Amino acid sequence: MTNTRPPRADAIRNRTKILDAARNQITLHGPNVGMTEIAAAAGVAVGTLYRHFPNKADLVAAVIAEYTAHVADDAEAAHRRAAAGSPALCEITTFLGNVVEASATNHGVKAAAHALGAYPTDTTAEQRASIALAKLIEHGKAEGQIHPDITVDDIYLLVATAPTDQPPAVRTRWLALVLTGLTTQPRAAVA
CATH class of the missing domain: 1.10.357.10 (Tetracycline Repressor, domain 2)
Known part of the structure:
Protein backbone atom coordinates (compact mmCIF):
# COMPACT_ATOMS: atom_id res chain seq x y z
CA MET A 1 0.00 0.00 0.00
CA THR A 2 1.37 3.38 -1.02
CA ASN A 3 1.34 6.27 1.41
CA THR A 4 -0.51 9.08 -0.38
CA ARG A 5 -0.59 11.84 2.20
CA PRO A 6 -1.82 15.19 0.97
CA PRO A 7 0.90 17.82 0.56
CA ARG A 8 1.80 19.80 3.65
CA ALA A 9 0.45 23.34 3.89
CA ASP A 10 3.94 24.85 3.72
CA ALA A 11 4.70 22.83 0.56
CA ILE A 12 1.52 24.16 -1.05
CA ARG A 13 2.43 27.73 -0.05
CA ASN A 14 5.96 27.31 -1.40
CA ARG A 15 4.69 25.94 -4.72
CA THR A 16 2.30 28.88 -5.06
CA LYS A 17 5.05 31.39 -4.25
CA ILE A 18 7.38 29.73 -6.76
CA LEU A 19 4.77 29.79 -9.55
CA ASP A 20 3.93 33.44 -8.86
CA ALA A 21 7.61 34.40 -8.76
CA ALA A 22 8.35 32.49 -11.97
CA ARG A 23 5.50 34.24 -13.78
CA ASN A 24 6.63 37.66 -12.53
CA GLN A 25 10.36 37.15 -13.08
CA ILE A 26 9.93 35.77 -16.59
CA THR A 27 7.58 38.63 -17.43
CA LEU A 28 10.03 41.21 -16.07
CA HIS A 29 13.34 39.70 -17.20
CA GLY A 30 12.47 37.37 -20.07
CA PRO A 31 12.78 33.63 -20.58
CA ASN A 32 16.47 33.53 -19.63
CA VAL A 33 15.91 34.49 -15.99
CA GLY A 34 17.68 31.98 -13.77
CA MET A 35 16.21 29.53 -11.32
CA THR A 36 18.26 31.20 -8.56
CA GLU A 37 16.58 34.54 -9.28
CA ILE A 38 13.16 32.90 -9.31
CA ALA A 39 13.85 31.17 -5.97
CA ALA A 40 15.03 34.46 -4.43
CA ALA A 41 11.92 36.27 -5.69
CA ALA A 42 9.76 33.50 -4.21
CA GLY A 43 11.56 33.73 -0.89
CA VAL A 44 12.54 30.06 -0.94
CA ALA A 45 15.84 28.22 -1.10
CA VAL A 46 16.99 27.03 -4.51
CA GLY A 47 16.75 23.45 -3.24
CA THR A 48 13.08 24.00 -2.42
CA LEU A 49 12.46 25.23 -5.94
CA TYR A 50 14.21 22.19 -7.43
CA ARG A 51 12.26 19.81 -5.18
CA HIS A 52 9.06 21.17 -6.71
CA PHE A 53 10.42 21.64 -10.25
CA PRO A 54 13.50 19.62 -11.29
CA ASN A 55 14.20 21.97 -14.21
CA LYS A 56 13.05 25.22 -15.75
CA ALA A 57 10.97 23.52 -18.42
CA ASP A 58 8.92 21.80 -15.70
CA LEU A 59 8.48 25.12 -13.90
Missing part, protein backbone atom coordinates in the same frame (compact mmCIF):
# COMPACT_ATOMS: atom_id res chain seq x y z
CA VAL A 60 7.36 26.96 -17.03
CA ALA A 61 5.00 24.10 -17.96
CA ALA A 62 3.45 24.34 -14.48
CA VAL A 63 2.88 28.10 -14.89
CA ILE A 64 1.23 27.48 -18.27
CA ALA A 65 -0.88 24.67 -16.78
CA GLU A 66 -2.04 27.02 -14.01
CA TYR A 67 -2.96 29.66 -16.61
CA THR A 68 -4.86 27.08 -18.70
CA ALA A 69 -6.76 25.84 -15.64
CA HIS A 70 -7.74 29.44 -14.86
CA VAL A 71 -9.01 29.91 -18.45
CA ALA A 72 -11.01 26.66 -18.18
CA ASP A 73 -12.54 27.77 -14.88
CA ASP A 74 -13.46 31.11 -16.42
CA ALA A 75 -15.02 29.46 -19.50
CA GLU A 76 -17.07 27.09 -17.35
CA ALA A 77 -18.27 29.96 -15.15
CA ALA A 78 -19.26 31.98 -18.24
CA HIS A 79 -21.20 29.00 -19.59
CA ARG A 80 -22.99 28.49 -16.25
CA ARG A 81 -24.03 32.15 -16.19
CA ALA A 82 -25.28 31.95 -19.79
CA ALA A 83 -27.20 28.76 -18.99
CA ALA A 84 -28.78 30.62 -16.06
CA GLY A 85 -29.98 33.41 -18.35
CA SER A 86 -27.12 35.88 -18.73
CA PRO A 87 -26.74 37.00 -22.38
CA ALA A 88 -24.17 34.73 -24.03
CA LEU A 89 -22.63 37.60 -26.01
CA CYS A 90 -21.99 39.45 -22.76
CA GLU A 91 -20.38 36.33 -21.29
CA ILE A 92 -18.22 35.77 -24.39
CA THR A 93 -17.15 39.41 -24.31
CA THR A 94 -16.18 39.20 -20.65
CA PHE A 95 -14.44 35.86 -21.18
CA LEU A 96 -12.39 37.17 -24.12
CA GLY A 97 -11.44 40.28 -22.15
CA ASN A 98 -10.33 38.17 -19.19
CA VAL A 99 -8.30 35.81 -21.37
CA VAL A 100 -6.57 38.65 -23.18
CA GLU A 101 -5.65 40.34 -19.91
CA ALA A 102 -4.40 37.07 -18.40
CA SER A 103 -2.46 36.40 -21.59
CA ALA A 104 -0.90 39.85 -21.40
CA THR A 105 0.24 39.07 -17.87
CA ASN A 106 1.63 35.70 -19.00
CA HIS A 107 3.07 36.93 -22.31
CA GLY A 108 6.68 36.37 -21.21
CA VAL A 109 5.89 32.95 -19.81
CA LYS A 110 4.35 31.85 -23.09
CA ALA A 111 7.50 33.02 -24.89
CA ALA A 112 9.60 31.03 -22.43
CA ALA A 113 7.40 27.96 -22.94
CA HIS A 114 7.86 28.24 -26.68
CA ALA A 115 11.64 28.68 -26.33
CA LEU A 116 11.96 25.72 -23.96
CA GLY A 117 9.34 23.52 -25.62
CA ALA A 118 7.74 23.40 -22.17
CA TYR A 119 4.05 22.70 -22.40
CA PRO A 120 1.81 20.83 -19.97
CA THR A 121 1.24 17.21 -20.88
CA ASP A 122 -2.17 17.08 -19.19
CA THR A 123 -4.72 18.57 -21.59
CA THR A 124 -7.71 18.21 -19.25
CA ALA A 125 -8.02 21.96 -18.62
CA GLU A 126 -7.82 22.75 -22.33
CA GLN A 127 -10.55 20.18 -23.01
CA ARG A 128 -12.72 21.67 -20.23
CA ALA A 129 -12.32 25.13 -21.75
CA SER A 130 -13.20 23.88 -25.24
CA ILE A 131 -16.34 22.12 -24.05
CA ALA A 132 -17.53 25.14 -22.07
CA LEU A 133 -16.78 27.52 -24.95
CA ALA A 134 -18.67 25.30 -27.41
CA LYS A 135 -21.72 25.38 -25.14
CA LEU A 136 -21.37 29.14 -24.64
CA ILE A 137 -21.18 29.71 -28.39
CA GLU A 138 -24.28 27.54 -28.90
CA HIS A 139 -26.17 29.68 -26.37
CA GLY A 140 -25.12 32.77 -28.32
CA LYS A 141 -26.26 31.25 -31.59
CA ALA A 142 -29.59 30.23 -30.08
CA GLU A 143 -30.06 33.81 -28.85
CA GLY A 144 -29.29 35.12 -32.35
CA GLN A 145 -26.29 37.08 -31.06
CA ILE A 146 -23.45 34.97 -32.48
CA HIS A 147 -22.92 34.23 -36.17
CA PRO A 148 -23.98 30.67 -36.98
CA ASP A 149 -20.56 29.74 -38.41
CA ILE A 150 -18.49 30.69 -35.31
CA THR A 151 -16.59 27.82 -33.66
CA VAL A 152 -14.31 27.28 -30.68
CA ASP A 153 -11.38 27.28 -33.10
CA ASP A 154 -12.38 30.80 -34.13
CA ILE A 155 -12.21 31.93 -30.50
CA TYR A 156 -8.75 30.35 -30.12
CA LEU A 157 -7.64 32.02 -33.35
CA LEU A 158 -8.81 35.39 -32.08
CA VAL A 159 -7.05 34.96 -28.75
CA ALA A 160 -3.86 33.91 -30.55
CA THR A 161 -3.89 37.21 -32.46
CA ALA A 162 -4.54 39.39 -29.41
CA PRO A 163 -2.04 42.22 -28.92
CA THR A 164 -0.94 40.95 -25.51
CA ASP A 165 2.31 42.91 -25.68
CA GLN A 166 0.45 46.21 -26.14
CA PRO A 167 -1.00 48.65 -23.56
CA PRO A 168 -4.49 48.06 -22.11
CA ALA A 169 -6.13 50.67 -24.38
CA VAL A 170 -4.92 48.79 -27.46
CA ARG A 171 -6.17 45.48 -26.06
CA THR A 172 -9.58 47.06 -25.34
CA ARG A 173 -9.81 48.38 -28.90
CA TRP A 174 -8.79 44.96 -30.26
CA LEU A 175 -11.61 43.33 -28.29
CA ALA A 176 -14.18 45.81 -29.61
CA LEU A 177 -13.01 45.19 -33.17
CA VAL A 178 -12.98 41.39 -33.01
CA LEU A 179 -16.40 41.22 -31.42
CA THR A 180 -17.86 42.58 -34.64
CA GLY A 181 -16.67 39.42 -36.36
CA LEU A 182 -18.49 37.22 -33.86
CA THR A 183 -21.79 38.95 -33.46
CA THR A 184 -24.78 39.31 -35.71
CA GLN A 185 -25.32 42.83 -34.39
CA PRO A 186 -24.37 45.97 -36.34
CA ARG A 187 -20.97 47.39 -35.56
CA ALA A 188 -20.94 49.80 -32.64
CA ALA A 189 -18.55 52.73 -32.48
CA VAL A 190 -15.08 51.55 -31.51
CA ALA A 191 -13.25 53.76 -29.02
